[in-house]
Amino acid sequence: MTRAAAAILAALCLLPVAASPAAAAAPKTSLPDIEDEVMCPICGTLLELSDSPQAEREVAFIRRRIAAGQTKSQIKDALVAEYGDQVLALPRGSGFDLSAYLVPIAGFLIAAVALAVAVLRWRRRGAASRAPAAGPTEGPEAERLEADIARYDL
Amino acid sequence: MSGRSFFAFLAVLAVLGLLGFGLLSKGSAGVDIGSPAPSPELPRLGQRGTGSLADYRGRWVLVNFWASWCGPCRDESPALQRFQDRYGGHAFTVLGVDTRDLSGDGEAFVREFALRYPQLRDGDGGAAHDYGTTGVPESFLVGPAGRLRLARRGPVTETYLSDYVAPLLGAGAKG
Numbered sequence: 001m002t003r004a005a006a007a008i009l010a011a012l013c014l015l016p017v018a019a020s021p022a023a024a025a026a027p028k029t030s031l032p033d034i035e036d037e038v039m040c041p042i043c044g045t046l047l048e049l050s051d052s053p054q055a056e057r058e059v060a061f062i063r064r065r066i067a068a069g070q071t072k073s074q075i076k077d078a079l080v081a082e083y084g085d086q087v088l089a090l091p092r093g094s095g096f097d098l099s100a101y102l103v104p105i106a107g108f109l110i111a112a113v114a115l116a117v118a119v120l121r122w123r124r125r126g127a128a129s130r131a132p133a134a135g136p137t138e139g140p141e142a143e144r145l146e147a148d149i150a151r152y153d154l
Numbered sequence: 155m156s157g158r159s160f161f162a163f164l165a166v167l168a169v170l171g172l173l174g175f176g177l178l179s180k181g182s183a184g185v186d187i188g189s190p191a192p193s194p195e196l197p198r199l200g201q202r203g204t205g206s207l208a209d210y211r212g213r214w215v216l217v218n219f220w221a222s223w224c225g226p227c228r229d230e231s232p233a234l235q236r237f238q239d240r241y242g243g244h245a246f247t248v249l250g251v252d253t254r255d256l257s258g259d260g261e262a263f264v265r266e267f268a269l270r271y272p273q274l275r276d277g278d279g280g281a282a283h284d285y286g287t288t289g290v291p292e293s294f295l296v297g298p299a300g301r302l303r304l305a306r307r308g309p310v311t312e313t314y315l316s317d318y319v320a321p322l323l324g325a326g327a328k329g
Binding site: 041042052053056057058061081082083086 | 221222223224225254255256257258259277278279280
């Protein structure tokens with residue numbers, strides 16, 4: 001009896017471990033998780049903000065696929081197959097669409113470098129303008145300066 | 155021109171180019187009466203393969219943009235099928251284009267209304283954009299030479315079909 005109880009306990013402990021790989025392979029998704037990442041193509045707005053007849057059909061399409069156990073990625077692929085890439089609220093992170101992410105980053109970096117160069121130049125100009133003007137080092141002016149320093153015993 | 159001015163000029167040119175591209179790509183297309191009608195290659199609804207308006211060159215074609223979620227499309231479909239039954243043949247056909255719709259819903263719509271004229275699928279709305287549609291349903295009568303002869307914004311009715319479309323079909327009409 002004790003052995004049987006221990007075996008059942010051990011089996012119960014192992015159940016979540018056995019189930020976890022399957023769960024990881026097919027993560028559950030939900031309608032709110034998808035409808036803020038896809039568009040209602042006719043309305044030109046996010047699906048979550050749309051209540052048009054076309055949006056209702058699209059929501060029903062997503063619900064059916066969630067019920068069938070499909071992942072978010074599979075459902076989005078199915079939507080793209082139906083409506084084309086324009087159904088995605090965000091461009092895909094590959095191919096030409098990758099430029100939608102890279103161009104702003106490149107623009108930011110270029111602007112940062114340009115700003116840094118401009119600041120450095122302004123600082124150099126400011127330092128140059130604050131530097132004392134070179135005094136006379138020779139000639140009558142220099143002689144008069146030396147005479148004045150000697151007279152006032154500076 | 156100094157190097158600095160040249161780069162400034164290039165930067166301004168690039169910004170203007172981007173703005174121009176944005177405006178042009180957002181602009182709506184369209185086709186005028188008498189102009190060649192767009193003929194994009196589209197998948198057939200509920201069947202394998204593709205088709206286009208060009209497949210019907212030599213015939214009058216009433217290109218009808220519709221979607222299963224569109225109420226007025228439901229209203230006009232029986233009239234379109236009756237018109238096809240009467241005039242469809244070697245000289246004329248209705249060509250349905252299911253636009254921005256789920257293919258399963260579109261196929262169910264075709265079954266529900268027993269539509270027997272050819273159907274194409276325009277999932278991303280590209281063809282509808284080429285014709286300059288502003289919604290569904292909209293219908294365009296294209297002549298045998300592929301030029302647009304009539305444009306109807308909104309649902310067609312028996313009266314519209316008999317008063318405007320049928321007379322143009324002329325001697326090629328059946329029945």
